[in-house]
Amino acid sequence: MRIRAFQGLRPKPENAATVASLPYDVVNTEEARELASGNPHSFLRVVRAEIDLPAGTDPYDASVYAQAKQNLASLEADGVIERESEPCIYIYQQKMGDHVQRGVVAVCHIEDYENNLIKKHEKTRQAKEDDRTRLNATLRAHPGPVFLTYKNDAKITALMDAVTAGEPLSDFIAPDGVGHTVWRIPGGADFVKAFESVPVFYVADGHHRSASAARVGKELREANPNHTGNEDYNWFLNVIFPDNELKVLPYNRLVLNLNGKTNEEFLSELKNVVPVTEGNVDPSPDAIGKVSMYFDGKWYGLDLTGLAASDPISELDVSKLQDYILQPLLGIDDPRTSNDIEFIGGIRGTGELTKRVDKGDGPVAFSMYHVTCDQLMAIADADQIMPPKSTWFEPKLRSGLFVNTF
CATH class of the missing domain: 3.30.1760 (Conserved hypothetical protein from pyrococcus furiosus pfu- 392566-001, domain 2)
Incomplete structure (x- = not known):
C-alpha cells in the first residue's frame, strides 16, 4: 500500500487538548454547541460550524461551510494551530481504560480507494457524503481522518514500538477519560517502505469521509489539465491501525x-x-x-x-x-x-x-x-456490504489533531 508523509496543520502541543474534538458524526448540533461552549479553539467549530450561527440554521446551508473556512483560518492566524515545518508521519495512540491502540497517521492515494485496494463494507448516505464533500472542497482540507485497518504486520509494529518508546509531541486526557498521545516522525521513510508489503487496507470507520475525499480529488483532477497524480489533492488523511489492536463494540x-x-x-x-x-x-x-x-x-x-x-x-x-x-x-x-x-x-x-x-x-x-475484524475483512474482501449498524469502533478518532490541506 502507498502511504505518504504530509506537511499539514496541527495544534501547537500546548493547544492539543482544547483543539481536539469528537468527530462530526457522533454528536448532533446541540451536543456540539454544548461541548464547544466556552472553548473558542474547539475543532467542532470547523467540523460542525453551524454551532457558530443562529439556532435553527440548516447545517447544509452555504453559510455553514463559509463559517467553517473562516474558523479554520482563524485558528491558524491566531497561532492555535500551525503548519508543520516539513512532511511528517505520526503515531497516534489512544487509551480507553485498559485498552490501548496505536495507528500510523499518513495520507493515502485516492486511486487506491477507487481501485478497491482500500476496501469498504458500508454504503454511504448521499446527504452526508455530499455534506463532507462540500466541506472538504471549501476548506481545501481534510479536517478529520479516516479510520483504516490492516492485517497486523510485525515489521510495522516494531517500528511503532521504537517510536512510542520516545518522547511524544503531545499527550492529554480528553473529558471523556480517553487518553490521546501523538509522536512525530519527520519524513517517515521507514513506515512508507514497510507499508509497501501490506496488500490492502480496510475502512473500519469513516466511509463518508473517505468517499468525499475521493470525490473532491476526482473533481480537482478532472479540472486540472496538467494533472500528474502527485498533487496534494490526490492524497487523503487516515489513521491506520493493525487489526489486532482494535476494539470493536456491538x-x-x-x-x-x-x-x-x-x-x-x-x-x-x-x-x-x-x-x-x-x-x-x-x-x-x-x-x-x-x-x-x-x-x-x-x-x-x-x-x-x-x-x-x-x-x-x-x-x-x-x-x-x-x-x-x-x-x-x-x-x-x-x-x-x-x-x-x-x-x-x-x-x-x-x-x-x-x-x-x-x-x-x-x-x-x-x-x-461484536463483529470481529476477521468478519469485517472477509465481507470487504467479498465486495459485500455489512448490514446496517453492525459495528461500533471505540475510542473514536479526535478531529483537529491533524489536518491535511491541498
Missing part, C-alpha cells in the same frame, strides 16, 4: 413492538426458531452465535449457531437475528428504514437496554456479540 437492538403478538405468543414462536435459555444469562454474550435478550423483566440466552448461513454476510449474528427473528416474527422487513427498531451503540452498555425496555420504550431488546 450494535444492540431495541424493538418497539411485538408485531401484534402477546408476550406468550412471541416467546413460544421464538423457541420454535432457536434454543432459548433462562436463568444465569449474562447480558453481554461471550461468543459469536450467542445473543442475550431482555424481555418481560429478565434476560434470556439465544443460540444462533445452528441457523443456516451461506456467505460472510448471512453468517453474521446481526444477519441471523434479522433473517430468522426480526423479519419473520416481528415484521421488521428492512432495518434501514423500519420505524419499529432502534440501534443502540455498545458503548452505552447493556444497562441502557434494560432501562429502555423497563420504561416502556419497547418490549424486547437484543444484546449482541
Whole structure:
C-alpha cells in the first residue's frame, strides 16, 4: 500500500487538548454547541460550524461551510494551530481504560480507494457524503481522518514500538477519560517502505469521509489539465491501525413492538426458531452465535449457531437475528428504514437496554456479540456490504489533531 508523509496543520502541543474534538458524526448540533461552549479553539467549530450561527440554521446551508473556512483560518492566524515545518508521519495512540491502540497517521492515494485496494463494507448516505464533500472542497482540507485497518504486520509494529518508546509531541486526557498521545516522525521513510508489503487496507470507520475525499480529488483532477497524480489533492488523511489492536463494540437492538403478538405468543414462536435459555444469562454474550435478550423483566440466552448461513454476510449474528427473528416474527422487513427498531451503540452498555425496555420504550431488546475484524475483512474482501449498524469502533478518532490541506 502507498502511504505518504504530509506537511499539514496541527495544534501547537500546548493547544492539543482544547483543539481536539469528537468527530462530526457522533454528536448532533446541540451536543456540539454544548461541548464547544466556552472553548473558542474547539475543532467542532470547523467540523460542525453551524454551532457558530443562529439556532435553527440548516447545517447544509452555504453559510455553514463559509463559517467553517473562516474558523479554520482563524485558528491558524491566531497561532492555535500551525503548519508543520516539513512532511511528517505520526503515531497516534489512544487509551480507553485498559485498552490501548496505536495507528500510523499518513495520507493515502485516492486511486487506491477507487481501485478497491482500500476496501469498504458500508454504503454511504448521499446527504452526508455530499455534506463532507462540500466541506472538504471549501476548506481545501481534510479536517478529520479516516479510520483504516490492516492485517497486523510485525515489521510495522516494531517500528511503532521504537517510536512510542520516545518522547511524544503531545499527550492529554480528553473529558471523556480517553487518553490521546501523538509522536512525530519527520519524513517517515521507514513506515512508507514497510507499508509497501501490506496488500490492502480496510475502512473500519469513516466511509463518508473517505468517499468525499475521493470525490473532491476526482473533481480537482478532472479540472486540472496538467494533472500528474502527485498533487496534494490526490492524497487523503487516515489513521491506520493493525487489526489486532482494535476494539470493536456491538450494535444492540431495541424493538418497539411485538408485531401484534402477546408476550406468550412471541416467546413460544421464538423457541420454535432457536434454543432459548433462562436463568444465569449474562447480558453481554461471550461468543459469536450467542445473543442475550431482555424481555418481560429478565434476560434470556439465544443460540444462533445452528441457523443456516451461506456467505460472510448471512453468517453474521446481526444477519441471523434479522433473517430468522426480526423479519419473520416481528415484521421488521428492512432495518434501514423500519420505524419499529432502534440501534443502540455498545458503548452505552447493556444497562441502557434494560432501562429502555423497563420504561416502556419497547418490549424486547437484543444484546449482541461484536463483529470481529476477521468478519469485517472477509465481507470487504467479498465486495459485500455489512448490514446496517453492525459495528461500533471505540475510542473514536479526535478531529483537529491533524489536518491535511491541498
